[in-house]
């Protein structure tokens with residue numbers, strides 16, 4: 001059986017996973033909550049290639065966190081997307097003040113390191129911030145990820161410039177074996193769905209109390225908007241099933 005049809009034979013005991021994969025294949029939004037012991041945050045999540053300016057508006061107004069695109073580790077390597085912390089560490093060799101500020105072991109209370117890469121705009125944008133322009137940059141990140149994974153020798157800098165207004169996140173090389181942030185959880189789901197593994201994530205924040213939106217309120221929001229809500233552990237278990245699957 002070919003790679004692209006592998007997912008068709010997979011059905012998961014967890015109905016939420018089946019529904020989430022179906023939604024993602026149809027370019028629809030879902031929610032991913034990482035875990036009570038990590039950030040304790042829920043992100044809105046949608047495939048980059050499917051994003052329209054209305055989705056950017058939705059994330060900006062209803063979620064309110066950072067709008068980022070998580071990129072598969074294989075594509076990240078081929079596209080030479082660096083971790084921002086590595087760039088700053090390198091630059092600190094000639095600028096001492098950067099050495100003070102760069103992320104160090106133990107800095108993050110919820111993980112070993114952040115997944116932030118560079119911030120980009122597509123070269124066809126003007127300022128890069130309006131919903132239409134961010135949507136264009138995001139879709140183009142989806143397209144270049146797809147091209148890169150299909151073996152096209154693409155050059156990231158031909159299409160994008162940095163600094164920009166869309167944050168790239170580089171998924172960990174060993175994906176869920178290494179890190180269980182929404183960066184890796186969303187990319188794992190994309191692989192399972194058989195879609196391009198470039199995924200938009202945006203944290204849901206609470207307008208009333210200044211905190212991240214609680215799990216309960218995120219679920220309630222999801223019910224009102226017909227979104228599938230998944231927790232990190234559910235994705236980890238399904239991904240294990242997927243990686244061990246022989247159809």
Ligand SMILES: O=C(CO)[C@H](O)[C@H](O)COP(=O)(O)O
Pocket residue numbers: 034039041043065066067068111114115169180181182183184201203
């Ligand atoms: O910090 C973030 C970027 O705004 C978000 O938490 C996002 O979910 C991706 O990060 P992570 O993989 O660490 O959860």
Ligand SMILES: [Mg+2]
Pocket residue numbers: 039
């Ligand atoms: Mg975070």
Ligand SMILES: [Mg+2]
Pocket residue numbers: 034039041043181182183
């Ligand atoms: Mg997160």
